[in-house]
Amino acid sequence: MNTLSDIRFPRSTRARSVAPSFLKNRPTLDQQKNHHNEHTQCKLLHFENIQNVQNGFSLVEVLIAGALGTFVLAGMIQVLTSTKQTYQIESALTEIQESGRYALHIVGDALRYRGFQGCLLPASLQNQNEEDLNWNSLTYTVPIANNYPSDNISRTNLRGFSVGNDDAWSPNPSLLGSNSDIEDLRNGISGYTPRSGSDVISVQYASPVLLTLASKMSSRSAPIVTNDTNFSVSKDDILYIGDCSVGDVFRVSNDPATTAPITIEHATSHNTTANFRRAYETDAKIRVFRTETFFVADTGRNNQFGEDTYGLFRMASNGTIDEIAEGVEFLRILYGEELSDGNIRFLPATDVNLNMRRVVSIQIGLLIKSLDPVTTTTDSHDYTLPGVDIGPNGASQHSGGNYLRREFNTTIQMRNKG
Numbered sequence: 001m002n003t004l005s006d007i008r009f010p011r012s013t014r015a016r017s018v019a020p021s022f023l024k025n026r027p028t029l030d031q032q033k034n035h036h037n038e039h040t041q042c043k044l045l046h047f048e049n050i051q052n053v054q055n056g057f058s059l060v061e062v063l064i065a066g067a068l069g070t071f072v073l074a075g076m077i078q079v080l081t082s083t084k085q086t087y088q089i090e091s092a093l094t095e096i097q098e099s100g101r102y103a104l105h106i107v108g109d110a111l112r113y114r115g116f117q118g119c120l121l122p123a124s125l126q127n128q129n130e131e132d133l134n135w136n137s138l139t140y141t142v143p144i145a146n147n148y149p150s151d152n153i154s155r156t157n158l159r160g161f162s163v164g165n166d167d168a169w170s171p172n173p174s175l176l177g178s179n180s181d182i183e184d185l186r187n188g189i190s191g192y193t194p195r196s197g198s199d200v201i202s203v204q205y206a207s208p209v210l211l212t213l214a215s216k217m218s219s220r221s222a223p224i225v226t227n228d229t230n231f232s233v234s235k236d237d238i239l240y241i242g243d244c245s246v247g248d249v250f251r252v253s254n255d256p257a258t259t260a261p262i263t264i265e266h267a268t269s270h271n272t273t274a275n276f277r278r279a280y281e282t283d284a285k286i287r288v289f290r291t292e293t294f295f296v297a298d299t300g301r302n303n304q305f306g307e308d309t310y311g312l313f314r315m316a317s318n319g320t321i322d323e324i325a326e327g328v329e330f331l332r333i334l335y336g337e338e339l340s341d342g343n344i345r346f347l348p349a350t351d352v353n354l355n356m357r358r359v360v361s362i363q364i365g366l367l368i369k370s371l372d373p374v375t376t377t378t379d380s381h382d383y384t385l386p387g388v389d390i391g392p393n394g395a396s397q398h399s400g401g402n403y404l405r406r407e408f409n410t411t412i413q414m415r416n417k418g
Contacts, residue, residue, distance in 0.1 A: 092370035092404045100368050100408035103312050103325040110292045111362055111412050113205035115157035117141060118285050119244040143249035144271045145238050157204040158356050160333060160349035167196050170350040190321055192313060194295040197396050199333045202293040206240040211286040214261060221274040226286060227260035238317045240289035241280055248276045249289050291317040296331045303372050329367045329398055332385035336361035348387050359414060366408040373402035383407040
């Protein structure tokens with residue numbers, strides 16, 4: 001009997017050891033080593049790439065980037081600087097133009113009213129042969145107000161002076177009769193001194209706004225009574241009263257009421273006499289009498305660089321001074337005198353042949369500069385004003401510097417001769 005070990009099976013049916021399916025594709029040891037080496041090399045390459053990124057730009061790249069950034073930044077700065085300078089120039093030009101227009105408007109309005117006395121014509125218009133007039137015997141408007149020019153206003157309603165570079169005035173106010181207000185201005189009593197190389201012009205006129213008399217004056221020294229309130233009246237005010245034949249300029253000596261009836265006195269405490277030239281009737285008119293003197297002076301202010309600032313000023317009848325326009329460097333004037341043949345010649349105030357009473361037009365020029373430097377170059381221009389060129393050199397000089405300047409010239413026709 002054969003045992004189990006003696007039994008032999010056919011080769012094809014012999015039992016085989018079958019490996020699990022997950023072991024069939026298992027890499028060999030060599031394959032595993034190769035794969036490990038490849039994986040290590042990938043890690044090293046990735047690490048090197050990270051190091052390259054972290055190391056930043058090269059020196060050449062930095063230099064190129066810096067140059068480009070500097071170029072762009074310089075362009076931006078240039079644009080901003082140019083924009084700022086353009087804005088400053090435009091702003092300065094606007095201020096100059098506003099000052100010039102306003103100054104000429106104020107001065108022009110005053111000059112157009114020169115010598116106005118309502119329906120009372122100036123003496124020279126009533127007599128075509130002015131040379132035949134006896135000014136000492138005329139009975140027209142002569143101020144009686146204290147501390148006021150006492151000449152016939154037909155002679156003083158237009159006064160002009162030129163201040164030389166040596167501060168000498170021409171003509172000399174002290175040689176032209178009573179010019180106490182102008183002399184005070186020349187002597188600096190007002191607190192302002194007109195600039196050398198510039199002109200001074202003074203005009204007198206009665207305001208067009210008026211009051212009427214409520215009743216006839218009982219005497220030449222009697223108070224004036226009015227029911228009108230077209231303008232307020234205060235003590236020390238200088239008023240004009242007149243009709244179509246005569247007038248008086250006086251200083252108010254009382255404190256008038258503000259409501260009707262309003263009583264206005266003219267006592268000797270404020271006037272050289274209490275007597276008017278006549279006891280005025282109800283056809284007479286009361287007006288504010290104005291003396292306006294225009295000149296250029298130092299404002300007392302400095303710009304941000306510590307340089308002086310000049311302006312155009314106006315001195316009123318009572319001696320008060322107000323600033324009209326800032327930045328005005330010079331005021332220059334020529335007076336248009338009408339000759340016997342009807343022609344007009346323009347002369348400066350310094351000309352001894354000038355007859356102010358025959359002046360029918362006036363050429364006025366202003367030179368105005370910006371308050372602060374706004375240009376990139378020094379101003380070397382010459383500016384033409386009536387009768388003179390003002391430049392950085394010569395007899396009449398501006399201060400130069402990096403300032404913007406403009407000239408303003410106009411001709412004003414007189415409505416009233418002296």
